[in-house]
Amino acid sequence: MTYCVALYLKDGLVMLSDTRTNAGVDHISIFSKMHVFEEPGDRMIALMTAGNLSLTQSVVALIQEGVELDGEVRTISSVNGMFQAAQLVGAAVRQVWKRDGHALKEQRVDFDLSIILGGQIRGDRVRLFHVYAAGNFIEATADNAFFQIGEHKYGKPILDRALTHNTPLEEGMKLVLISMDSTLRSNLTVGLPLDLIAYRRDSLKLETRRRIGEDDPCFKEISDGWSQALREAFRSLPPPKWAD
Amino acid sequence: MTYCVALYLKDGLVMLSDTRTNAGVDHISIFSKMHVFEEPGDRMIALMTAGNLSLTQSVVALIQEGVELDGEVRTISSVNGMFQAAQLVGAAVRQVWKRDGHALKEQRVDFDLSIILGGQIRGDRVRLFHVYAAGNFIEATADNAFFQIGEHKYGKPILDRALTHNTPLEEGMKLVLISMDSTLRSNLTVGLPLDLIAYRRDSLKLETRRRIGEDDPCFKEISDGWSQALREAFRSLPPPKWAD
Known part of the structure; x- marks a missing residue:
């Protein structure tokens, strides 16, 4: 699984993103699910993938090699805006479906794949998309300021409560790490190390890129701090009155 | 769905338990999923059900009407211990499977059902079971001090962090309400009102039984208090240092 x-x-x-890939509990590997295409000053595009690794790796390869889009072969380095980038990823997904979909169906393997695509290209604004297995996609808005793929439920309550579009970047990093921490604790198929990036609007280059391992002191501080803060928050609430 | x-x-x-039953988003009803069989001084047995309502209602009916168990017809009022109560529920599940399983399969409807059974019968200790759709069951222990059925992921992180077998009863009530609150906020198919019971060991009668509606001041206090406590806990943590 993935988060x-x-x-x-x-x-x-x-x-x-986390990095755990498993095909059964005794076949666990580390694969990065975070793919960054950065040309400082021109574009910063990042992709995170969930689902069948053979499918998502194919998509990531295709968008670098080139996919036909409206009669022209485009790559993630040549798309002229983030909407076109999302179309490119969608087209790559459909190409993989065309190639692998039938054979998977015959073996009763789901065409299981989902992708989060975010970034900014010079002349365009920051945009964030969620691309589905059919190659269609939706875009985040100020009202819907986050996307999750994979094992998303454990980490959703804190996002539902604490996140708004106006949350500062540093607070956002703290928030996703807490959301991930809840997931790591409750589901064994999501695992360290983590890949974290932060991108500041209009900078056209990454501000933060970090691989976070088990011994990362910052993550440990957030993880331990959050556990303690939660327990204290729990203790601080009065028990329901009808218990008296 | 259900939690x-x-x-x-x-x-x-x-x-x-919550009370929402839905067959599609425009067919939402309130059905209690909490069934209490109490004979003060002799037994307090409670069942919570998730899954296909036609199946779970049949199980609840059968354990009252009688199911054959080791050559004798038993009911939830005549079983002589909690282990036998779990066997009775398992036998009822299998009887429903025998009656409905084939027809459901033909219509491609899952035999979807799970049950939590807890209580105490005079002469026996307090026990808690999770009964599956095949009629088999597992029992909670001090190391695994909670069971969840239905939409369980949103409400699991707080249980993983704050619950132990030694948590007092009043704190336990607070905890399940917080766990439910996280679920209600993140998933529309789980809905108010709620049914809550608390049973004190060896009392052989319910200590608390409560239907909790939207305007319940205690639940509102816990829900609002928890939201605020969470946001404060979040604010109190320092952002990751590499953000500086």
């Missing part, structure tokens, strides 16, 4: 989360903030983007 | 949670505590049991 990836991306925040669409007034100040930019924050994206976090 | 039900039960705590197996040193002091007794706490059980909480």
Whole structure:
């Protein structure tokens, strides 16, 4: 399984993914699910992937090699805006479906894939998309300021409560790490290390890129601090009155 | 969907269920998923059900009408211990499977059903079981002090962090209400009102039984208080240092 989360903030983007891939419990590997295409001054585009690894790796390869889009072959380095980038990823997904879909169906393997795509290209604004297995996609807005893929439920309550489009970038990093921490604790198929990026609007280069391992002191501080803060928050609430 | 949670505590049991049943988003009803069989001084047995309502209602009916168990017809009022109560529920599930399983399969409807069964019968200790759709069951222990059925992921992180077998009964009630509150906020198919019971070990009668509606001041206090406490806990944590 996988957990990836991306925040669409007034100040930019924050994206976090785990790295655990498993095909059964005794076949666990580390694969980065975070793919960054950065040309400082021109574009910063990041992709996070969930689902069948053979499918998502194919999509990531195709958008670099080139996919036909409206009669022209485009790559993630040549698309002229983030909407076109989303179309490119969608077209790559459909190409993989065309190639692998039938054979998977015959073996009763789901065409299981979902992708979060975020970034900014010079002349365009910051945009964040969620691309589905059919190659269609939706875009984040100020009202819907986050996307999650994979094992998303454990980490959703804190986002539902604490996130708005106006959350600052640093707070956003804290928030996705807490959301991930809840997921790591409750589901074994999501695992360290983590890949974190933060992008500040209009900078056209990454502000933060970080691989977070087990011994990362910052993550440990947030993880332990959050556990303690939660327990204290719990203790501080009065028990329901009808218990008296 | 449904969310039900039960705590197996040193002091007794706490059980909480929602009441929303939906067959599509425009067919939403209120059905109690909490069934209490109490004979003060002799037994307090409670069942919470998730899954296909036609199946779970049949199980609840059968355990009252009688099911054959080891050559004798037993009911939930005549079983002589909680282990036999779990066997009775399992046998009822299998009887429903025998009656409905084939027809459901032909219509491609899952035999979707799960049950939490908790209580105490005079001469026996407090026990808590999770009965599956095949009629088999597992029992809670001090190391695994809670069971959840239905939409369980949103409400699991706080249980993973704050619950132990030694949590007092009143704290347990607070905890399940917080766990439910997280679920209600993140998933529309789980809805108020709630049914809450608390049972104190060896009392052989319910200590608390409560239907909690939208305007319940205690639940509102916990829900609002928890939101605020969470936001404060979040604010109190420093942002990751690499953000500086």
